[in-house]
Amino acid sequence: xxxxxxxxxxxxxxxxxxxxxxxxxxxxxxxxxxxxxxxxxxxxxxxxxxxxxxxxxxxxxxxxxxxxxxxxxxxxxxxxxxxxxxxxxxxxxxxxxxxxxxxxxxxxxxxxxxxxxxxxxxxxxxxxxxxxxxxxxxxxxxxxxxxxxxxxxxxxxxxxxxxxxxxxxxxxxxxxxxxxxxxxxxxxxxxxxxxxxxxxxxxxxxxxxxxxxxxxxxxxxxxxxxxxxxxxxxxxxxxxxxxxxxxxxxxxxxxxxxxxxxxxxxxxxxxxxxxxxxxxxxxxxxxxxxxxxxxxxxxxxxxxxxxxxxxxxxxxxxxxxxxxxxxxxxxxxxxxxxxxxxxxxxxxxxxxxxxxxxxxxxxxxxxxxxxxxxxxxxxxxxxxxxxxxxxxxxxxxxxxxxxxxxxxxxxxxxxxxxxxxxxxxxxxxxxxxxxxxxxxxxxxxxxxxxxxxxxxxxxxxxxxxxxxxxxxxxxxxxxxxxxxxxxxxxxxxxxxxxxxxxxxxxxxxxxxxxxxxxxxxxxxxxxxxxxxxxxxxxxxxxxxxxxxxxxxxxxxxxxxxxxxxxxxxxxxxxxxxxxxxxxxxxxxxxxxxxxxxxxxxxxxxxxxxxxxxxxxxxxxxxxxxxxxxxxxxxxxxxxxxxxxxxxxxxxxxxxxxxxxxxxxxxxxxxxxxxxxxxxxxxxxxxxxx
Numbered sequence: 020x021x022x023x024x025x026x027x028x029x030x031x032x033x034x035x036x037x038x039x040x041x042x043x044x045x046x047x048x049x050x051x052x053x054x055x056x057x058x059x060x061x062x063x064x065x066x067x068x069x070x071x072x073x074x075x076x077x078x079x080x081x082x083x084x085x086x087x088x089x090x091x092x093x094x095x096x097x098x099x100x101x102x103x104x105x106x107x108x109x110x111x112x113x114x115x116x117x118x119x120x121x122x123x124x125x126x127x128x129x130x131x132x133x134x135x136x137x138x139x140x141x142x143x144x145x146x147x148x149x150x151x152x153x154x155x156x157x158x159x160x161x162x163x164x165x166x167x168x169x170x171x172x173x174x175x176x177x178x179x180x181x182x183x184x185x186x187x188x189x190x191x192x193x194x195x196x197x198x199x200x201x202x203x204x205x206x207x208x209x210x211x212x213x214x215x216x217x218x219x220x221x222x223x224x225x226x227x228x229x230x231x232x233x234x235x236x237x238x239x240x241x242x243x244x245x246x247x248x249x250x251x252x253x254x255x256x257x258x259x260x261x262x263x264x265x266x267x268x269x270x271x272x273x274x275x276x277x278x279x280x281x282x283x284x285x286x287x288x289x290x291x292x293x294x295x296x297x298x299x300x301x302x303x304x305x306x307x308x309x310x311x312x313x314x315x316x317x318x319x320x321x322x323x324x325x326x327x328x329x330x331x332x333x334x335x336x337x338x339x340x341x342x343x344x345x346x347x348x349x350x351x352x353x354x355x356x357x358x359x360x361x362x363x364x365x366x367x368x369x370x371x372x373x374x375x376x377x378x379x380x381x382x383x384x385x386x387x388x389x390x391x392x393x394x395x396x397x398x399x400x401x402x403x404x405x406x407x408x409x410x411x412x413x414x415x416x417x418x419x420x421x422x423x424x425x426x427x428x429x430x431x432x433x434x435x436x437x438x439x440x441x442x443x444x445x446x447x448x449x450x451x452x453x454x455x456x457x458x459x460x461x462x463x464x465x466x467x468x469x470x471x472x473x474x475x476x477x478x479x480x481x482x483x484x485x486x487x488x489x490x491x492x493x494x495x496x497x498x499x500x501x502x503x504x505x506x507x508x509x510x511x512x513x514x515x516x517x518x519x520x521x522x523x524x525x526x527x528x529x530x531x532x533x534x535x536x537x538x539x540x541x542x543x544x545x546x547x548x549x550x551x552x553x554x555x556x557x558x559x560x561x562x563x564x565x566x567x568x569x570x571x572x573x574x575x576x577x578x579x580x581x582x583x584x585x586x587x588x589x590x591x592x593x594x595x596x597x598x599x600x601x602x603x604x605x606x607x608x609x610x611x612x613x614x615x616x617x618x619x620x621x622x623x624x625x626x627x628x629x630x631x632x633x634x635x636x637x638x639x640x641x642x643x644x645x646x647x648x649x650x651x652x653x654x655x656x657x658x659x660x661x662x663x664x665x666x667x668x669x670x671x672x673x674x675x676x677x678x679x680x681x682x683x684x685x686x687x688x689x690x691x692x693x694x695x696x697x698x699x700x701x702x703x704x705x706x707x708x
Contacts, residue, residue, distance in 0.1 A: 044149040048140065051153060055136050055160040058499055059129035059169050064121045065502040068620055069172045071585030072506060072632065073107065074124050075616035076100050077172075078623060080111035081119065087111045089263070091272045092612050095604045095625035098638045100612070101276030101285065103259065105213035106174035119623065128176045132169025135180045136160050139399055142187040145194075146367045147407040155406025158487075162398040163494035163510035164336040164391070170499065171508050174215045175395050181211040182222050183399050186370050189226045193366045196235035198244045205248035209255025216290045218396065221381055225373025233366035273638035275612070275631040278676065280638070297386035327383040328394065334439050335511040337394035337401070339491045341379075343432045344401045347408025348372040350424045354415055367407060375400035391509045405487070413480070416468055426462040429483045433458025436490040446512035447493050458486035506583040506613065579614070579659035579698055582633070586617030586657075589696040593621045596655065600624050608644070608703075609657040610634045610679045618657065627653060629682055635675025644682045648703045656686045658699035 068074040072092075076099075080087035083094040090104030091097070100107070109127045117123040136156045144152030159165055168175045184207040192200035204226060211219030227245055234241040263274070263282045277284040285291075292298075321332050329338050348368060355365035378396055382389065409425070416422050433455045440451045464471060464479025471479075494511035580586030586609075588596075596606045596618060608627035609615050615628035629644070630636050639647065647653050690701040 042149075044153070047149075047153050048156075051140070051156050051160065052133055052137055056129070056133045058160070058166065058495070059132045060126065061499055063125045063129065063170060066125065066170065067121055067502070067504055068585065068616075069121070069125060069504060070506055070508075071504075071616040071620060072100065072612050073110070073172045073174075075612075075619045076107050077110035077114050077124055078119050078620060079625070080104075080107055081114035086272075089272050092275065092615065092628045092631075093605070093619060093625040095627070096272040097605070097625075097627045098273040098612075098631050098636065099275045101289065101632050102174055102215060103213040105210060106177045106215075109177065110172060119620075124172050125170060128169055128172055131176045131180050132160075132165065135169070135176075135183055135399070138180065138183050138187060139403060142183065142190060143367070143403050143406050146190065146363050147410050151406045151410035153406070154409065155402045158340060158402035158405050159398055161488055161491045161495050162337065162339075162395075162402065163491055163498055164395045165398045166495035166498045167503060167508050167510045168392055168395045171503055173392065173508070175392065178211055178215045178219060179395060179399060181207045181214060182219060182374070182396065185211070185222055185226055186374065186399075189229055189370060190363070190367055192230055192244070193233045193235070193361065193363060198247055201230065201244045201248040202251040205251030206255045209252040209257075212252070212256040213259055216286050218393075221378045221396070222374050224377055225370055228373060229366050229370040232369060233361050233363075235361050273631075273636065275636060275638070278637065294387040294389075295381075295385045321389065323384050323386055325383055328379055328397070331442055331514045332391050333394055334442065335494055335514055336391050336509060337397050339436060339439060340401050340405050340432065340487060341375075341397075342435055343428050343487065344375060344404035344408070346424065346428045346431065347412065348375070348404050350421070351404075351408045351411050354411060354421070364407070364411065368404070371400045371403040371407070375404065390507050392507065409483075416465070422466050422468060426466040429458050429462040429465060429486055433486045436486065440490055442514050443512045446497070450489060450493060454486055454489050457482050461486055504584070578696065580611070580617050581613065582611060583613060585620070586614045588618050588621045588698070592618075592695050592698060592700075595695055595700070596622050596624065599654070602651070603654045604647075604652040605654070607655040607657050608653050610683060614657070630676070630679035633675065634679045635677075637676035637678045639682075640678050641681040641685060645685070651704060653703050656690070656701040656703055658683065658687070658692070658701065
């Protein structure tokens with residue numbers, strides 16, 4: 020059977036290669052990509068190890084192929100990180116090639132960001148032209164949370180690139196109906212699963228619906244092609260899952276984040292349905308969708324509901340252009356009218372719009388762990404809809420209602436930008452009203468574009484561009500200029516009214532340092548305002564509350580580290596751990612992966628993260644730890660950091676193991692404590708008596 024190739028309108032036809040290379044478009048693309056690279060690479064080293072949890076795993080993978088394969092936290096393979104390892108592999112290889120440094124960790128993320136902008140440009144351009152592709156790429160590059168995450172080492176950067184690649188492949192399949200594009204899409208989705216598990220699946224329903232709607236072959240053939248894509252996805256992700264399942268558990272690391280050493284439990288539980296329901300076993304303080312006082316919504320992760328993406332914690336990260344994207348999505352599909360089923364622009368609107376709606380609604384209503392930086396997964400869809408929709412409507416502005424929709428979109432964007440900027444009254448206060456004034460001017464010109472000269476129309480277009488991108492650009496510039504450290508980065512200046520974990524402030528909030536946990540954290544309406552006292556073990560001067568640190572101050576937990584911020588060992592502590600290190604499998608053990616990561620990065624030697632990231636995984640058990648000690652495999656046990664938090668949350672651990680508490684109690688009872696630079700250290704080869 021011969022596939023029907025849809026006819027592309029002349030004004031949307033892909034120009035000849037020679038024409039593409041000599042036009043202004045090539046220069047504009049070059050400026051866009053170089054500008055993006057400069058912005059994303061600017062002063063990267065200022066963020067240090069960024070998320071030390073992943074940096075330590077990259078260090079481990081750079082010296083141990085086994086640690087690289089499994090994504091282990093340490094080179095001795097005690098436990099893995101709580102995500103699959105594909106994003107780590109990029110960093111592992113970089114560190115193997117260039118040595119361990121913040122640059123070798125973070126430069127790959129910046130290059131992934133540039134590649135994401137380029138691929139989005141190429142994808143949007145094929146259906147809507149050069150102007151639409153350039154605008155989409157610019158919107159993505161200037162999205163505040165994208166400017167953070169493409170300069171950070173969480174898995175989200177690679178996830179975004181793979182999701183864009185999935186849309187690109189599906190839209191190529193819509194063009195010619197070839198199965199190979201769908202197989203390629205399935206492969207990208209499978210790799211996305213190996214990056215951040217089920218989050219990539221949010222883009223699968225829109226992609227499948229797009230091809231079912233617009234694929235050239237008959238329905239039966241389209242279904243078989245989608246099954247082939249499913250098979251490719253299973254193979255791309257399943258080989259690693261099979262290796263983990265078949266490898267003897269006794270000779271591989273414990274699967275971090277699970278309660279039974281199972282990658283399936285991690286996938287469906289802590290990283291899967293638990294995020295939707297709030298029932299994340301082992302999560303410290305998860306509260307299952309209720310706040311500490313039993314209130315409704317997302318608890319300490321913020322309130323769930325339809326307006327969640329527009330709330331203070333998320334608004335400045337991603338929401339600047341969401342209203343415009345939704346308006347342009349509806350108008351764009353309407354303008355497609357009664358076009359053939361295989362109409363390429365409509366298929367593109369369905370793909371990008373479905374991505375935005377499915378992902379946005381899931382984020383809005385999930386009751387489990389939710390961090391503002393997750394919203395970077397919305398950025399490509401928003402950018403594509405703004406780029407494609409605005410150009411699609413502008414080309415059809417001869418219709419009066421189209422001009423009205425464009426004008427309304429500009430005004431709504433201007434007013435919404437003014438509102439978002441108003442949440443940070445001390446940040447570029449001069450920008451709010453000029454955005455509104457320029458927006459109204461642009462709307463008037465666009466509304467009357469049928470009666471003005473081309474030069475005036477161009478002024479209106481440029482004014483609309485300023486209206487839409489001035490606010491995000493200011494937030495992105497601020498994000499680039501400010502270091503980010505810890506587990507929960509976020510973009511832009513301090514915003515009043517943010518709630519919960521990650522709902523504090525952008526610039527080293529009271530009680531924290533960096534930007535994240537050790538960044539935006541317990542400030543605002545988070546723990547700083549919930550009345551928690553300073554827990555045993557300490558979290559540094561001031562505990563969680565106000566006054567602990569200002570902009571640029573020390574991280575939560577200080578040198579000892581904490582649940583979400585790495586330890587920062589002194590030279591004396593580092594020298595102690597390095598002494599006689601060759602006689603031990605692990606130079607030290609401590610509760611919590613973030614705490615362990617600081618010591619490991621300082622020594623470049625394995626440090627056992629007891630209990631994994633949250634300190635609630637049963638790895639190792641007390642009996643296993645005692646066996647390691649008797650065999651002389653662990654030199655020191657380092658206290659502080661996580662113990663106080665685990666004691667404070669107690670039942671909030673969501674059915675997690677208390678093995679780390681048992682181990683801590685046993686060590687304190689049987690080994691002498693010494694203090695090194697304020698840190699409690701126990702020598703496990705020198706028991707009491």
